[in-house]
Amino acid sequence: MIAICACTYKRRFGLIKLLESLAKLEIEQDTSIIIVDNDGTDPKMEGVVLNAPLPPRTTIHYFIEPVPGISAARNRAVAEAANLGAEFIAMLDDDEWATPRWLAELTRVQRETQAAVVGGPVKPVFSENRQNLNKLWSLWGVERMVLNGKPFVFCTCNFLARMDAVLSLGNEPFDKAYGITGGGDTVFFRKLFRDGYQMAWADEALLYEDMPDARANLGWLRQRRYRAGNVAVRWELDVPIPPHPSPVVKTLLSLARFPVFPLTGWGRRHPLTGWLLEAERLRGRISAHFGHFYSEYKRPAASGGEKTSTNRG
Numbered sequence: 001m002i003a004i005c006a007c008t009y010k011r012r013f014g015l016i017k018l019l020e021s022l023a024k025l026e027i028e029q030d031t032s033i034i035i036v037d038n039d040g041t042d043p044k045m046e047g048v049v050l051n052a053p054l055p056p057r058t059t060i061h062y063f064i065e066p067v068p069g070i071s072a073a074r075n076r077a078v079a080e081a082a083n084l085g086a087e088f089i090a091m092l093d094d095d096e097w098a099t100p101r102w103l104a105e106l107t108r109v110q111r112e113t114q115a116a117v118v119g120g121p122v123k124p125v126f127s128e129n130r131q132n133l134n135k136l137w138s139l140w141g142v143e144r145m146v147l148n149g150k151p152f153v154f155c156t157c158n159f160l161a162r163m164d165a166v167l168s169l170g171n172e173p174f175d176k177a178y179g180i181t182g183g184g185d186t187v188f189f190r191k192l193f194r195d196g197y198q199m200a201w202a203d204e205a206l207l208y209e210d211m212p213d214a215r216a217n218l219g220w221l222r223q224r225r226y227r228a229g230n231v232a233v234r235w236e237l238d239v240p241i242p243p244h245p246s247p248v249v250k251t252l253l254s255l256a257r258f259p260v261f262p263l264t265g266w267g268r269r270h271p272l273t274g275w276l277l278e279a280e281r282l283r284g285r286i287s288a289h290f291g292h293f294y295s296e297y298k299r300p301a302a303s304g305g306e307k308t309s310t311n312r313g
Contacts, residue, residue, distance in 0.1 A: 001030045001088075002160075003081035004103065007065075007073035008094035009038045012045055014210065019052035021097035026055075026104045033060040034080050038073040040064040069179025070297050074156065075172045082163060090160040096122065096207045105205035106160035116165040116197035117189065119144075119153030120205030130216040136270060139221055139277070140211055144201045147241065151199045156185040158207045165197050175238075182296035183231035190239040218273070225277040227294045229284030234293070251285045258282060 004022065008015050015035070022033060035049045049062040061084075065076040074091075081089045088110070090103060102120070110118045122142035126133050133140075145152045153159050166173050169191055178184030193199065214220065236247040245253065257264065261278045262271035284294065 001032065001084065001086050002090060002103065002107070003032045003034050003077075003084060003086035003088070004090045004092070005034045005036065005074075005077035005081060006092055006094050007036045007038055007070065007077060008045075009073075010042070011094045012042055012048055014095045015045070016048055016052075017097050017210075018092070018094060019049070021099075023053040023055055024100050025098060025102065026100050027057050028104055028107065029057065031055075031058045031103070032081070032084050032086065033058060034077055034084075035060070035062050036073045036077045036080070037062065037064045038068065038070070040066060068297075069176065070182065071172075071174040071176045071179035071184045074174040074184070075176075078166055078173060079171065082167065086163055088160055089163055089166060091156045091158075092207055093157045093209070096157065096209045099206045099208070102158075102205050102207060103160075105202045109200050109202040109205070110160060110162075113198070113200040115151075115200035117153050117159060117161045117192060117199045118202050118205070119151075119155075119199070120158040120202045120207065122158050122207045122209050124211035124216075125208050126211050126216050127213055130211070130213060133216055136273070139270065139273065140209075140215070144203070147193060148243075150193075151201050152193060153189050153199050153201070154186050156188070157209075158205065160205075161192075165192055168192075168195065168197075178231070178234075180295045180297050181231055181234075181293050182227065183235055186231075187235045187239055190235060190241060194239060194241055218276070221273075221277060222280045225280040226284040226287075227296055229281035230288045230292075230294045231284075232281075233285050233288035247285075248289065251282070251289065254278075254282055254285070 006018060037045055046062050049060060052060060054060060061080065063076060063080055065073045078089065090106060106118050106120060124137055124140040142155060142157060145154055173188055174184045175187050178187060233247045258278060262275050
């Protein structure tokens with residue numbers, strides 16, 4: 001059995017779109033959909049989930065996780081999937097929607113490769129007045145990545161994993177220390193990679209992500225790249241991957257490369273924009289070395305309410 005999990009926070013309308021796409025999935029085996037609400041204050045959310053249309057052989061479950069932070073929500077999703085006896089867990093975000101063969105392609109690649117983790121691409125969808133950004137979509141999207149010459153899945157926005165591999169990291173595989181800063185998903189995958197679990201990539205397991213105008217701009221990209229560099233120093237310290245250098249040495253090497261960055265790697269695809277974003281990444285790394293960490297998921301107040309769970313199916 002496969003558990004499809006999505007964590008949500010104050011995105012009812014995005015979740016409706018996600019659930020509508022899951023109703024169109026090509027389902028090949030028993031499947032459960034698990035929605036973890038990391039807020040619990042929207043009285044309509046439970047009804048949206050439990051009354052959602054379902055594909056064949058599928059049940060749906062709704063839970064409120066009162067502990068704030070993305071790590072707590074992800075850990076709750078893993079725990080509920082384990083309680084249901086899932087052999088595999090898949091995740092996507094609450095501002096994404098799936099193509100009909102998303103899950104089928106993830107499972108096909110897993111069968112063919114026997115990988116413990118399979119990832120897939122995410123492409124942004126811009127509003128009508130931001131269509132000029134389509135040529136730069138990769139700056140917002142998720143593409144194939146390698147680490148030490150091997151496929152490396154690095155984010156929870158599109159992946160399938162064997163539950164035994166996930167639970168090898170303990171009952172709370174997502175580190176709560178990253179619950180407010182973000183980056184805990186990359187720490188999760190780095191631990192699996194470090195422990196020797198094989199990863200693979202499914203090019204046809206496509207998800208789309210709504211990209212509102214508030215994010216479809218250079219300012220948002222700069223902030224995201226700053227956060228990426230900032231939190232990377234932490235995960236390199238917490239989960240080192242040989243033969244990569246220490247975080248300090250890596251920062252110094254990146255500074256030395258910066259003048260010629262547009263001639264290297266992905267900088268060649270978007271020279272001027274890439275240079276500016278690389279500057280933000282380096283600024284984030286340097287800030288981390290001085291003990292300053294950006295809180296991506298900081299909230300004005302903690303969520304409240306008792307935990308609840310409901311299922312239909």
